[in-house]
Amino acid sequence: MIALDRSLNALAHPVRRAILERVMRREVRVTELAAPFDMSLNAVSKHIRVLEGARLVRRRRVWREHLVSFNPRPLEEVSAWIEKSRAFWSPRLDALEAALSKEEMGQEEIGEEAAAVSRTPNTVSRTRNKGKKK
Numbered sequence: 001m002i003a004l005d006r007s008l009n010a011l012a013h014p015v016r017r018a019i020l021e022r023v024m025r026r027e028v029r030v031t032e033l034a035a036p037f038d039m040s041l042n043a044v045s046k047h048i049r050v051l052e053g054a055r056l057v058r059r060r061r062v063w064r065e066h067l068v069s070f071n072p073r074p075l076e077e078v079s080a081w082i083e084k085s086r087a088f089w090s091p092r093l094d095a096l097e098a099a100l101s102k103e104e105m106g107q108e109e110i111g112e113e114a115a116a117v118s119r120t121p122n123t124v125s126r127t128r129n130k131g132k133k134k
Contacts (some may be wrong), residue, residue, distance in 0.1 A: 003054075003055070003074065003077065004052040004078060004081055004120060005078060006053055006055075006074075007054045007055075007056060007077065007078050008073070008078065009050070009054065010050050010051050010053070010054035010056055010077070011054075011056075013050075014053055015037060015039075015044075015045065015047050016047050016050060018037075019033055019044070019048065019051065019068075020046055020051060020056060020057070020058075021071070023057055023068050023069060023070045024070045025072055026066055027067050027068065027069040028067070028069075029065050029067055029068075030048065030059075030065075030067075033048070035119060041061045043051075045060040048068060050134060055071055055073065055074045056070070056071055056074050056075065057069065057070060057071060058070075058071055077134065083084065085121075
């Protein structure tokens with residue numbers, strides 16, 4: 001479960017998701033990854049380290065360049081957990097939606113009945129008499 005926590009934590013930040021999306025296409029130099037972001041190279045490197053800690057990316061060094069590549073395995077684990085959760089929650093949420101729809105239909109019927117009652121002459125005369133002083 002710790003690996004899943006690390007993966008979800010890494011995916012929680014929009015900069016890390018953007019980095020991951022770029023790395024998913026191809027291996028990329030860290031300096032190239034940092035270019036579109038309005039932050040320092042050091043800040044981007046910290047985001048990459050979080051992704052590395054979650055095993056979502058791998059970094060390798062070629063001379064002075066650091067290249068980052070994608071590791072799909074942790075995302076497969078996240079996806080499996082999400083699907084397991086969906087299988088648990090979907091039937092319950094569908095039942096809740098059906099119950100709410102049924103209740104809403106009942107409220108509409110009650111609303112129509114109340115409107116019909118308020119249009120009867122006795123109710124109208126009682127309403128008029130309420131405002132008058134005796």
